[in-house]
Amino acid sequence: MGLHAYLTLSALVFAIGLFGVLTRRNAIGILLGIELMLNAVNINLVAFSRFTGDLGGLVFSLFTISITVAEVALGLAIVIVIFRVRKTVEADRLDLLRG
Amino acid sequence: MIVETVGFAVVAVVLLASSLAVVLTKNLFHAVLYLAAALVSTAGIFLLLASPFLFAVQLLLYAGGVVTIVVFAIMLTERLVGERIAQTSRDIVNGAIVAAAVLVAVIGFLVQAPAMTPPATAVAEQTVAIGKALVGPFAVPLELLGLLLVAALLGAVYFARAED
Numbered sequence: 001m002g003l004h005a006y007l008t009l010s011a012l013v014f015a016i017g018l019f020g021v022l023t024r025r026n027a028i029g030i031l032l033g034i035e036l037m038l039n040a041v042n043i044n045l046v047a048f049s050r051f052t053g054d055l056g057g058l059v060f061s062l063f064t065i066s067i068t069v070a071e072v073a074l075g076l077a078i079v080i081v082i083f084r085v086r087k088t089v090e091a092d093r094l095d096l097l098r099g
Numbered sequence: 100m101i102v103e104t105v106g107f108a109v110v111a112v113v114l115l116a117s118s119l120a121v122v123l124t125k126n127l128f129h130a131v132l133y134l135a136a137a138l139v140s141t142a143g144i145f146l147l148l149a150s151p152f153l154f155a156v157q158l159l160l161y162a163g164g165v166v167t168i169v170v171f172a173i174m175l176t177e178r179l180v181g182e183r184i185a186q187t188s189r190d191i192v193n194g195a196i197v198a199a200a201v202l203v204a205v206i207g208f209l210v211q212a213p214a215m216t217p218p219a220t221a222v223a224e225q226t227v228a229i230g231k232a233l234v235g236p237f238a239v240p241l242e243l244l245g246l247l248l249v250a251a252l253l254g255a256v257y258f259a260r261a262e263d
Contacts, residue, residue, distance in 0.1 A: 001107045003215045006144070008206065009111050013118050013137075015202035020122030022194035028127060028172060032134050035165065036118055039141050042157075050148040051215045058153060058225070059232050065153075065160050066244055070251035072165050076172040077258035083176045092189070 006047035014040035027079045027089040031072065038068050107147055114140040131169050138162040152226045 013036055020033030042061045049057025083089050117140065120133035142157040233241050 001103055001147070004209055004212070005107065005111075006148070007209050009114065009144070011202055011205040011209070012115055014205070015198040016115070016118040016122055018201055019194050019198035022197055023122070023189060023191050025189055026127060028169065028176070029122075029130065032121055032130055032169070035134060036121060036137065039138065039161070042153075043141060043144055046145055046148050046150050046153055050150065055225075055228050055232055058150060058229055059237055061153060062156060062229070062233075063240065063244055065156055066248065069160050069164050070248050072168055073255040074251045074258075076168055077255035079172060080175055081258045089176055 003047060003051045006043060010040040010043040010047070013037075013043070025090050025092055027082065027091055027094070028076070030091060031075050031079070034075075035068070035072070038064065103147060106143075110140050110143040110147065114144070128170070128173055131166060131173065134169070135162055135166045138166070150225065152229055 017033045017036030017040060020036060021030050022033075024030045024033060042064055045057045045061040045064065049055065049061075079089055082094065086094060088094070114137055117133045117136035121130050121137060124130050124133060138157065138161045142154045142162065145151075145154045145157055
């Protein structure tokens with residue numbers, strides 16, 4: 001399999017994740033879309049690492065995965081707090097900062 | 100070679116189908132389960148790319164950790180709501196247009212790029228090499244990552260703690 005196959009697959013997953021982020025109403029659903037996009041980035045990193053024989057891509061995607069876990073934990077904690085205060089996690093109704 | 104091609108096709112189909120299910124299914128809990136399927140098939144991609152170490156990391160951290168956390172968050176918010184989280188989407192046409200535009204832009208770059216052939220062998224002793232890199236040239240980023248994780252988890256506990 002060529003590098004293009006992996007990069008195309010990753011671009012497709014990224015686009016699907018972007019679609020989810022743009023269209024989901026629930027804040028948790030938006031987070032799931034972000035997960036898909038980050039996942040697509042990891043595919044790219046590992047594919048380039050394999051095709052250039054460079055270890056850096058593997059280490060970098062290791063870091064990306066760890067940071068994503070931290071991001072998810074923090075994001076969901078914020079979602080729970082928002083839910084406690086506003087009694088909703090619908091992104092459309094969280095418009096406190098809208099001018 | 101033929102095994103790799105067939106394996107890639109199977110994993111790619113599973114990955115794309117479960118990714119679509121994540122953004123399209125109505126039930127949020129089902130969406131998380133499809134996300135788990137997508138993450139596991141991504142781990143399969145890593146295996147195809149001769150990266151068994153990242154395969155394990157992906158399964159443990161992503162498919163194990165992230166999915167568990169999200170399931171907990173859904174259970175917490177759902178229980179408090181007292182109603183099923185049937186989630187809806189909005190602006191589907193606009194979202195599809197933007198996503199398709201990004202996809203076309205990326206693919207446009209890809210078709211211009213020259214094809215690359217992988218080196219005959221992957222990085223030898225990959226796990227050993229990664230371990231040495233993490234305590235060698237990447238030692239400072241690794242420490243910063245540990246700091247970030249501690250800060251993020253402390254922050255998460257602080258935010259989500261029981262109200263008293």
